Amino acid sequence: MNQPNKLSLLSLAFLLFIGQTWAQEQVDLEMMHRIKTEGISKSQIQDISFHLTDYLGPRLSGSTNLRNARAWTSEKFQEWGLSNIKIDSYGEFGRGWNVRKSYIAMKLPYYAQVIGYPKAWTDGTNGLVESEVTLLEITSDADFDKYKGKLKGKVVMAPATLTLNPAFEAEAKRWTDQELEDRKSINIGGNNARYTPEMLAQMRAQRDLDQKLTAFLLAEEVGLRITGTRGSFGTVFHTRAGSYSTDKKPTVPEMEIAAEHYGRIYRLLKNGKSVSIEAEIEVEWLDDDYKGYNVLAEIPGTDKNLKAEIVMLGAHIDSWHAGTGANDNAAGVAVMMEAIRILKALNIQPKRTIRIAIWGEEEQGLFGSRGYVQKYVADRTSKEKKSEWDKISAYYNLDNGSGKIRGIYVEGNDMVVPIFEKWFEPFHELGAKTITRRNTGSTDHVAFEAVGVPGFQFIQDPIDYGKGYHTNMDLYERMQIADMTQAAVIIAAMVYNTAQRDEKLPRKPWN
Amino acid sequence: MNQPNKLSLLSLAFLLFIGQTWAQEQVDLEMMHRIKTEGISKSQIQDISFHLTDYLGPRLSGSTNLRNARAWTSEKFQEWGLSNIKIDSYGEFGRGWNVRKSYIAMKLPYYAQVIGYPKAWTDGTNGLVESEVTLLEITSDADFDKYKGKLKGKVVMAPATLTLNPAFEAEAKRWTDQELEDRKSINIGGNNARYTPEMLAQMRAQRDLDQKLTAFLLAEEVGLRITGTRGSFGTVFHTRAGSYSTDKKPTVPEMEIAAEHYGRIYRLLKNGKSVSIEAEIEVEWLDDDYKGYNVLAEIPGTDKNLKAEIVMLGAHIDSWHAGTGANDNAAGVAVMMEAIRILKALNIQPKRTIRIAIWGEEEQGLFGSRGYVQKYVADRTSKEKKSEWDKISAYYNLDNGSGKIRGIYVEGNDMVVPIFEKWFEPFHELGAKTITRRNTGSTDHVAFEAVGVPGFQFIQDPIDYGKGYHTNMDLYERMQIADMTQAAVIIAAMVYNTAQRDEKLPRKPWN
Structure with missing residues (x-):
């Protein structure tokens, strides 16, 4: 305020800077x-x-x-x-992995093709797996005993929990001008945590149980594990279950199948009907690079x-x-x-x-x-x-x-x-x-x-x-x-x- | 107008009729x-x-x-x-027909599962068909000669013409009150023909060519015909190509495959890349009833x-x-x-x-x-x-x-x-x-x-x-x-x- 010379210099610098910015952004x-x-x-x-x-x-x-x-x-x-x-x-x-063959179908109660894919980096089935499907209802450690010694070479699955709703909203869209404008706004602060401590604890417990299940199925030498995925109408989302790790630890052959096909098998089993599956996964591992x-x-x-x-x-x-x-x-x-x-x-x-x-x-x-x-x-x-x-x-x-x-x-x-x-x-x-x-x-x-x-x-x-x-x-x-x-x-x-x-x-x- | 007695009787009958209708529809x-x-x-x-x-x-x-x-x-x-x-x-x-096995995948230029189903009442492939795909570009009678003697055991397809657009409108809906009201209106008269004579002539010509092609492929003993279908994202519409007729005439094994998978094979072939397919259809015919x-x-x-x-x-x-x-x-x-x-x-x-x-x-x-x-x-x-x-x-x-x-x-x-x-x-x-x-x-x-x-x-x-x-x-x-x-x-x-x-x-x- 009392240093006019300095202020003038700053003003000049500011003006020069603005001018320069404008010049630059031509x-x-x-x-x-x-x-x-x-x-x-x-x-x-x-x-x-x-x-x-x-x-x-x-x-x-x-x-x-x-x-x-x-x-x-x-x-x-x-x-x-x-x-x-x-x-x-x-x-x-890590390891490269190619699918050489992938096939899955239901044989009983009637023949029906299943839309399904090996999860990435799982091991192959070593030929055609043909087996009844065992529904694994495991919600606590004690439940493992029910299945011990009974799963060798079998196809297994966990209960299906997905519900599919019709698409009452368009599945494709472009942003409107208003939506684009809304994308500029930023909220500061607040508790943005998506999960409560209870939810986190539950998720951790579920993850631990999942890991235990994976180890159990490997030890029991199951033939194939099938899981449902997001998606509907023949669209199947992907994940990996196997590992590209160079330690080459074996994994359970695993396929993820269309939600509706998974739901069908689950409902049949829950209603006391036998389901049998035939499936084959052949994979190739790349260990040269x-x-x-x-x-x-x-x-x-x-x-x-x-x-x-x-x-x-x-x-x-x-x-x-x-x-x-x-x-x-x-x-x-x-x-x-x-x-x-x-x-x-x-x-x-x-x-x-x-x-x-x-x-x-x-x-x-x-x-x-x-x-x-x-x-x-x-x-x-x-x-x-x-x-x-x-x-x-x-x-x-x-x-x-x-x-x-x-x-x-x-x-x-x-x-x-x-x-x-x-x-x-x-x-x-x-x-x-x-x-x-x-x-x-x-x-x-x-x-x-x-x-x-x-x-x-x-x-x-x-x-x-x-x-x-x-x-x-x-x-x-x-x-x-x-x-x-x-x-x-x-x-x-x-x-x-x-x-x-x-x-x-x-x-x-x-x- | 000048017959009051009759009119009165009619009026009475009308009133009785109305009364009766009301009574009935309680x-x-x-x-x-x-x-x-x-x-x-x-x-x-x-x-x-x-x-x-x-x-x-x-x-x-x-x-x-x-x-x-x-x-x-x-x-x-x-x-x-x-x-x-x-x-x-x-x-x-007519004849019953069951699918006992159905499998199709692309082997070259890389392995990829194909979502596909036998068309109803087609014959089986008699084991695994493995073949390059031949693109049949047939728009007139003269074109058949190009392929004569070259298709035995081969997988064949016609050009793909489907364009798939994103679903910018919801795929599921309920009728609004207005739409229901609109369903009441009826238009009388007018030319409601959906096709012009030219279109009809073109459709007839195309149908004749299609029939000729079907007969040609059967005579050439192709291994498998594949066609694209309506639908997208893994949904495949069905038709029949074979026949339930008791004359038991043979048909070409035919599969209809997901539009995207069909499009892929077509684009590869049009760009001069080889595509090979392995496929198997096993069917069972029921001739007992x-x-x-x-x-x-x-x-x-x-x-x-x-x-x-x-x-x-x-x-x-x-x-x-x-x-x-x-x-x-x-x-x-x-x-x-x-x-x-x-x-x-x-x-x-x-x-x-x-x-x-x-x-x-x-x-x-x-x-x-x-x-x-x-x-x-x-x-x-x-x-x-x-x-x-x-x-x-x-x-x-x-x-x-x-x-x-x-x-x-x-x-x-x-x-x-x-x-x-x-x-x-x-x-x-x-x-x-x-x-x-x-x-x-x-x-x-x-x-x-x-x-x-x-x-x-x-x-x-x-x-x-x-x-x-x-x-x-x-x-x-x-x-x-x-x-x-x-x-x-x-x-x-x-x-x-x-x-x-x-x-x-x-x-x-x-x-």
């Missing part, structure tokens, strides 16, 4: 136009999507198909003239001061094993591949290096992206910074299906909001304009955010993502090709703007 | 109350539904399961103390003048073969069985005889109900009337899934409108009040209507009937037990009222 509209033109009129999204799904198949972590997918991706990068293409190991993942990999490729930077800096874009290519991981996440990979293809096709000479990362093993715990970060960026536990920590301006990720981009989550990074607002302007008419300060989780940008490097995931129209992801029906038909074309254009623009910006994107403090 | 509210109480508090709908679906399985016309279902139904009638229980042959149907049957049972009438007259209620018990025909039409059978169970449990002594008919072979052309009508009611071609023609007051049918009753179609029978309006009054609060003069088709009441005997089908909430009927997923979970409980109560009331009414229900002229 968007190169001609380039935006060229990106749109290339992306919309020469889109290769459909072809890439076909290859990633129909052609390469399910891409479970460690599987032969995933190996093929990495090879195919890097060949595509080669074909497009990208640089520094690498299939880069980030460390050990336990490493996990990401595929990396670049458009090298050209500015002598900035080319050591990096803008990253990526998506995970691994999937679950009975669909072809179309919406989760061939869609993200196809969009990211297309985004870098667009930039390469336009022969841009970016100031910073643009690097695409096709992550492995996301579904098993973000292993690919976390492995990359650990190897090149920083150790999130010790806080040790590595070579790329201060070089990466931003990492852009796509992993919420194939719906078009409606905006972006900035993970509480207030400083990027005005920047992204400017960058999204040319895409308002394509439906993308919502900048929300909210976080979003559960995919690879989290690995970067965890070490203080800006990582972003986009708001996408959900379409019917929730109905099909992680299921046997996550197939090519789920992919919305027009939506993905829009997404690729927007991401190419975001990456371009990040590469050309005078400064790296502002960061939140990492402490 | 509803016995105590009985309505007893029916509701029995039906709602002691409903056996759930147990009957379980047995018809889970326990008895798919009930394809002529199959072992359908035989078992007829036996189970008649035993149930016995248990309830019904009279004159008969498994009544109406004439010849070609007859078709209905199950009949009664609560005999007790009024000496009216007991020879009949009120009928019924539903078809046959289904398609990969689901368990839950909504189509175990639901209808369960409701009709429950309706007569309610009446029997109340120990009513009906004036007219109440007869339930559990029809066979509806899905193949209303054979059961038409056979019954031909045998007992009338010949619809020659117009010859048989013993029951003037005895049946009404036939009530249920075959639009398991959604609750919202009203009734009176098939243009203006005379029954005021009667049914009165009869529905006690059920308005249960959601049933719409009397529409419209026709509805495609199920067994048509057989009675065709010979001038009043046949009625109810307006039901569709729920998700359209999504699951005739599919592999028409299973127990589709049945809305609470809705069916309502339906059974209403039908029991309608049947009771019809049995007790002084006159038979008014008929439209049959000429």
Whole structure:
């Protein structure tokens, strides 16, 4: 207040800063136009999507198909003239596992095919299992005795508890303007715990009982365990029951079957009717390479001061094993591949290096992206910074299906909001304009955010993502090709703007 | 105008007639109350539904399961103390066919299970078929030559043309009051032809080509033909390709597979990638009894003048073969069985005889109900009337899934409108009040209507009937037990009222 000179200087600095920000965020509209033109009129999204799904198949972590997918991706990068293409190991993942045969049907009280799939990494059945089904009604330790010595080679199941309701609401949707606006609001504080202490105690007790049951069934040498899953009308969600651990401990062969088929067997048994099942699982274990990999490729930077800096874009290519991981996440990979293809096709000479990362093993715990970060960026536990920590301006990720981009989550990074607002302007008419300060989780940008490097995931129209992801029906038909074309254009623009910006994107403090 | 005496007489007759109608349609509210109480508090709908679906399985016309279902139904009638229980042959149907094994998977470019089912009455594959898939691109007679001599033992398919769109509208619904009101309106005249002459010509040409293709594939001894179907997300609609004809002509083994799986194979082939399939169909033919049957049972009438007259209620018990025909039409059978169970449990002594008919072979052309009508009611071609023609007051049918009753179609029978309006009054609060003069088709009441005997089908909430009927997923979970409980109560009331009414229900002229 009494230091006019200083105040004037501050005012001047402020004005200069504002001016500079405005200058920085001037968007190169001609380039935006060229990106749109290339992306919309020469889109290769459909072809890439076909290859990633129909052609390469399910891409479970460690599987032969995933190996093929990495090879195919890097060949595509080669074909497009990208640089520094690498299939880069980030460390050990575990055992590969392929399904060679899978079949299950009910034989009694009448023959009926069952829609079912082996749970990931379970052992095979060693030929056809034919057996009556034993219903395991185990709710306490004492119940195990009822079954001891009686289950060898048998098909077993626990009671079914799922209730299926008709879909009185549409299973596919796009966000309305109001819903997008609502996605901006953030509530501070309050008790957000989803579970009461009683619920947690009950869950722990159930988990302990489940683990005991798993060990019991293995010891009893059951022939096959069947479980029901979420989903209905022939859609089956996936989980794993076996292990990719290199300790090679055996697991019970296990299949998850359509909820209705599971319900049928359960109701028959509860009503005192015999049910017999015939089933076969043949699997192949891959023990020649336990490493996990990401595929990396670049458009090298050209500015002598900035080319050591990096803008990253990526998506995970691994999937679950009975669909072809179309919406989760061939869609993200196809969009990211297309985004870098667009930039390469336009022969841009970016100031910073643009690097695409096709992550492995996301579904098993973000292993690919976390492995990359650990190897090149920083150790999130010790806080040790590595070579790329201060070089990466931003990492852009796509992993919420194939719906078009409606905006972006900035993970509480207030400083990027005005920047992204400017960058999204040319895409308002394509439906993308919502900048929300909210976080979003559960995919690879989290690995970067965890070490203080800006990582972003986009708001996408959900379409019917929730109905099909992680299921046997996550197939090519789920992919919305027009939506993905829009997404690729927007991401190419975001990456371009990040590469050309005078400064790296502002960061939140990492402490 | 100038004949006052006659006019007065007419007026008097009119007033007497009105008075009589009012008197007739007084509803016995105590009985309505007893029916509701029995039906709602002691409903056996759930147990009957379980047995018809889970326990008895798919009930394809002529199959072992359908035989078992007829036996189970008649035993149930016995248990309830019904009279004159008969498994009544109406004439010849054809060959029975059971699936003993069904399996299909893709082997190349990678192993993937395929959701697929044999088309009804096709021949088996005689062991495992393993073959590359040949895409048949046949749009004219000349195209056959391309494939001649090259298809023996091969798996073949035609191009896929289905496009799958996300479900932006709810797949299950209940009628709104407005929609029910709209169901009353009838448009007269106009050209209602769904197809132009050009479209019809094109359809005929396509049908001819299809028939030629079928004959060609049989002559070439292909190993398996696969086709796509309506449905998505694992739901597969059924048709038949084979024949139940007693001439025993061989057919090509044929499977219909999930649209996405069909699309995948097609896209791979169109992109020049090899696809190989392994598949097996084992079927069993039943040649010991070609007859078709209905199950009949009664609560005999007790009024000496009216007991020879009949009120009928019924539903078809046959289904398609990969689901368990839950909504189509175990639901209808369960409701009709429950309706007569309610009446029997109340120990009513009906004036007219109440007869339930559990029809066979509806899905193949209303054979059961038409056979019954031909045998007992009338010949619809020659117009010859048989013993029951003037005895049946009404036939009530249920075959639009398991959604609750919202009203009734009176098939243009203006005379029954005021009667049914009165009869529905006690059920308005249960959601049933719409009397529409419209026709509805495609199920067994048509057989009675065709010979001038009043046949009625109810307006039901569709729920998700359209999504699951005739599919592999028409299973127990589709049945809305609470809705069916309502339906059974209403039908029991309608049947009771019809049995007790002084006159038979008014008929439209049959000429």
